Amino acid sequence: MEKRKVWQEGAAKNITFIVTKDCQLVCKYCYLVGKNIKERMPWEVARQAIDYILDDTEQFNERSVVFDFIGGEPFLEIDLIDRICDYIKCQLFARNHPWFDSYRFNFSTNGINYHDEKVQRFIKKNLRHLSIGITIDGTPAKHDLNRIYKSGKGSYNDVAKNIPLWLEQFPGGATKVTISSPDIPYIKESVLHLFALGITEVNINCVFEDVWREGDDTLFEEQLIGLADEIIEKRLYGTHGCSFFAEHIGKPLDRKLQNQNWCGAGMMLAVDAAGYFYPCTRFAQYSLRDKKARIIGNVREGIDPNKLRPFLALDRCTQSTDECIDCEVSSGCAWCQGENYDAACTPTIYQRSTAICRMHKARVRANNYYWNKLYRKLETEGGREGFKKTVVNVIC
Amino acid sequence: MLQYLIILLDDTSVSFCHYRNTNSNRRLIALDGLKAGILFAMKHNLMVQFVYPDYELPESYATVIESIDHHKIKPFSLKEDASVVVYDYREAVSDQTLNRNEKTTLVLRITKDELFSGYEEVIHFLKRSNRLSLVITDTDTFRKEDFDTYKKVLSHLESAIPEALKENDDMPQLNILSDRIQLEKMNNCNAGVENITLAPNGKFYVCPAFYIEDENDSAGNPAEGITISNRQLYTLAYAPVCRKCDAYHCKRCIWLNKKTTLEVNTPSHEQCVTAHLERNASRNLLNELHAKGFFPNKEIREITCLDPFEWKE
Numbered sequence: 001m002e003k004r005k006v007w008q009e010g011a012a013k014n015i016t017f018i019v020t021k022d023c024q025l026v027c028k029y030c031y032l033v034g035k036n037i038k039e040r041m042p043w044e045v046a047r048q049a050i051d052y053i054l055d056d057t058e059q060f061n062e063r064s065v066v067f068d069f070i071g072g073e074p075f076l077e078i079d080l081i082d083r084i085c086d087y088i089k090c091q092l093f094a095r096n097h098p099w100f101d102s103y104r105f106n107f108s109t110n111g112i113n114y115h116d117e118k119v120q121r122f123i124k125k126n127l128r129h130l131s132i133g134i135t136i137d138g139t140p141a142k143h144d145l146n147r148i149y150k151s152g153k154g155s156y157n158d159v160a161k162n163i164p165l166w167l168e169q170f171p172g173g174a175t176k177v178t179i180s181s182p183d184i185p186y187i188k189e190s191v192l193h194l195f196a197l198g199i200t201e202v203n204i205n206c207v208f209e210d211v212w213r214e215g216d217d218t219l220f221e222e223q224l225i226g227l228a229d230e231i232i233e234k235r236l237y238g239t240h241g242c243s244f245f246a247e248h249i250g251k252p253l254d255r256k257l258q259n260q261n262w263c264g265a266g267m268m269l270a271v272d273a274a275g276y277f278y279p280c281t282r283f284a285q286y287s288l289r290d291k292k293a294r295i296i297g298n299v300r301e302g303i304d305p306n307k308l309r310p311f312l313a314l315d316r317c318t319q320s321t322d323e324c325i326d327c328e329v330s331s332g333c334a335w336c337q338g339e340n341y342d343a344a345c346t347p348t349i350y351q352r353s354t355a356i357c358r359m360h361k362a363r364v365r366a367n368n369y370y371w372n373k374l375y376r377k378l379e380t381e382g383g384r385e386g387f388k389k390t391v392v393n394v395i396c
Numbered sequence: 397m398l399q400y401l402i403i404l405l406d407d408t409s410v411s412f413c414h415y416r417n418t419n420s421n422r423r424l425i426a427l428d429g430l431k432a433g434i435l436f437a438m439k440h441n442l443m444v445q446f447v448y449p450d451y452e453l454p455e456s457y458a459t460v461i462e463s464i465d466h467h468k469i470k471p472f473s474l475k476e477d478a479s480v481v482v483y484d485y486r487e488a489v490s491d492q493t494l495n496r497n498e499k500t501t502l503v504l505r506i507t508k509d510e511l512f513s514g515y516e517e518v519i520h521f522l523k524r525s526n527r528l529s530l531v532i533t534d535t536d537t538f539r540k541e542d543f544d545t546y547k548k549v550l551s552h553l554e555s556a557i558p559e560a561l562k563e564n565d566d567m568p569q570l571n572i573l574s575d576r577i578q579l580e581k582m583n584n585c586n587a588g589v590e591n592i593t594l595a596p597n598g599k600f601y602v603c604p605a606f607y608i609e610d611e612n613d614s615a616g617n618p619a620e621g622i623t624i625s626n627r628q629l630y631t632l633a634y635a636p637v638c639r640k641c642d643a644y645h646c647k648r649c650i651w652l653n654k655k656t657t658l659e660v661n662t663p664s665h666e667q668c669v670t671a672h673l674e675r676n677a678s679r680n681l682l683n684e685l686h687a688k689g690f691f692p693n694k695e696i697r698e699i700t701c702l703d704p705f706e707w708k709e
């Protein structure tokens with residue numbers, strides 16, 4: 001199956017409103033170390049941010065725009081979001097802005113209040129310009145291992161009941177699954193469970209934090225090989241996608257020709273409740289364990305272009321060690337600039353964290369197995385030629 | 397490779413570079429600390445540069461200082477026997493004793509406003525010096541109109557050099573114009589890589605500015621050695637904007653980098669544009685000197701974009 005193209009990929013500016021730092025859940029792997037109920041975005045801050053962005057068509061000159069709303073849980077602030085989206089639409093029209101009819105609102109939600117009347121009203125009003133991803137981690141056991149309420153109760157049932165409505169409104173909707181060390185034994189059954197729920201695209205990745213234990217890579221590889229067998233045996237490869245398996249990963253990369261940065265921090269823009277701008281939400285204080293927030297401006301004075309330069313100048317080799325530069329399986333080995341910054345031994349974005357190394361290598365082995373097995377099968381059945389290459393992976 | 401050790405003799409030691417030292421409380425380096433620094437320099441083959449405050453040091457210090465090859469960086473008020481004399485604009489205007497036979501290097505720390513309104517005084521000062529190093533102390537505040545003014549000022553300074561040539565046999569050197577003509581490769585400050593600073597508290601710092609700004613930001617000491625984390629980021633190879641640049645004379649000030657972009661390896665737009673205006677003015681000067689038969693084999697190619705960050709690879 002072919003991956004759905006991310007809307008206007010590359011040509012669109014991503015602008016993220018951190019509307020709240022509150023969430024109903026306290027997921028164990030959540031990188032948001034500073035979640036709280038106090039920091040809700042005031043309307044005035046949102047309005048100033050929008051005016052600043054729409055005023056400056058020279059700086060924000062991309063063909064299209066994706067407005068992301070994140071939290072905590074963004075739908076906790078549905079009234080504010082509705083007001084923001086209405087204001088954006090009115091302003092785009094009033095200003096005859098190039099983004100008029102070339103904008104999108106995007107949400108990653110935990111899905112708990114997806115059925116809520118106000119949320120539903122908002123969805124119906126904006127459906128044509130909306131993408132929503134619901135995070136569901138897999139089987140009830142896997143999901144409830146991490147995605148729990150403050151009381152300790154799992155959230156699976158409350159999310160799963162909203163999946164049919166979501167898939168009806170967003171056919172082909174994708175979900176994002178995050179794997180941490182304790183989740184490994186559940187990977188295979190979880191992905192298959194999500195497929196069974198009707199979700200045909202599962203974007204899944206290992207967390208970038210240094211959480212991995214001895215033996216995790218072997219277990220991970222076993223799970224992926226088991227999953228590969230199932231996908232091939234049940235012939236799901238033509239209709240379903242799991243981002244763990246991607247043909248381009250696990251190859252060496254050229255120092256010069258394949259020297260691009262992986263992560264999009266700096267091309268994106270995030271704004272928080274206090275009106276500060278960040279190169280991505282991962283650089284806001286509530287996302288950082290050990291470092292100071294990387295503020296690049298604010299809604300009153302605008303963006304300081306000097307603070308963006310290090311992000312835009314980043315390339316793969318300058319931030320990597322020789323081991324990574326010369327690595328035989330480096331393609332697809334991802335990083336998150338925010339995690340790099342947080343884990344670095346100085347306050348720099350130029351030190352790549354490699355906590356994921358063994359997990360990537362395990363993924364590559366399982367991925368090679370998958371493609372060898374699949375192509376052999378297609379070869380023997382005479383269907384290889386017609387088979388379209390599958391998904392590319394998505395990290396954030 | 398490490399080549400220089402800068403020793404700040406006192407907390408009030410004169411600034412010879414971009415940073416401001418507003419400390420007025422004296423704290424002289426301990427004699428043992430000074431000896432430890434000198435021993436470190438000897439063991440690592442480092443040339444020492446002592447940076448003086450504006451008062452006479454005790455005799456015991458003078459003896460220890462004379463125990464190693466060195467340069468003395470001194471404020472104008474103590475300029476006797478200095479290798480480098482640091483002036484501010486007011487002092488440069490007032491010093492009428494200077495003559496071109498003195499082989500010392502002069503550092504003139506100047507603000508953009510002083511330079512823009514007083515460039516004729518600077519030319520006068522330049523003509524009386526052998527080598528002048530101009531340090532604009534507030535390049536980070538340059539705006540578009542300042543770049544335009546700076547370009548004009550540079551063209552005045554540039555014409556002063558051939559004029560001085562008529563009056564003397566050799567040309568005075570002005571860092572921002574002469575250095576680029578002579579250099580074949582990058583010659584940046586290289587703090588943290590080629591030089592390290594010993595502060596009066598007995599600890600190493602990447603450069604004096606890092607000490608003045610945050611005493612906690614130390615980088616080892618003579619007993620334990622230099623401990624700069626992510627030291628590779630101070631080198632040209634790890635500076636993605638600078639490594640494709642040919643403003644060879646640029647200081648590539650990593651302290652300013654950190655201050656303006658939050659990364660030691662990434663320069664600000666202002667640092668790049670000022671350095672490129674200087675580079676282009678050096679090119680004009682070189683063309684003039686070619687006509688007079690100087691530097692026939694040197695060439696600086698023409699470029700129009702003033703910020704390598706904006707160059708497409």
Ligand code: SF4
Pocket residue numbers: 323324325327328329330333354356357358360361
């Ligand atoms: S982290 Fe490991 S797998 Fe990834 S590029 Fe570096 S050496 Fe290769």
Ligand code: SF4
Pocket residue numbers: 413414415585586587603604605647648649650651652
């Ligand atoms: S880094 Fe170098 S150029 Fe910058 S202030 Fe320090 S010594 Fe001067």
Ligand code: SF4
Pocket residue numbers: 637638639641642643646647648649663664667668669671672704705
């Ligand atoms: S001009 Fe800019 S890019 Fe060139 S060396 Fe100086 S700081 Fe670096």
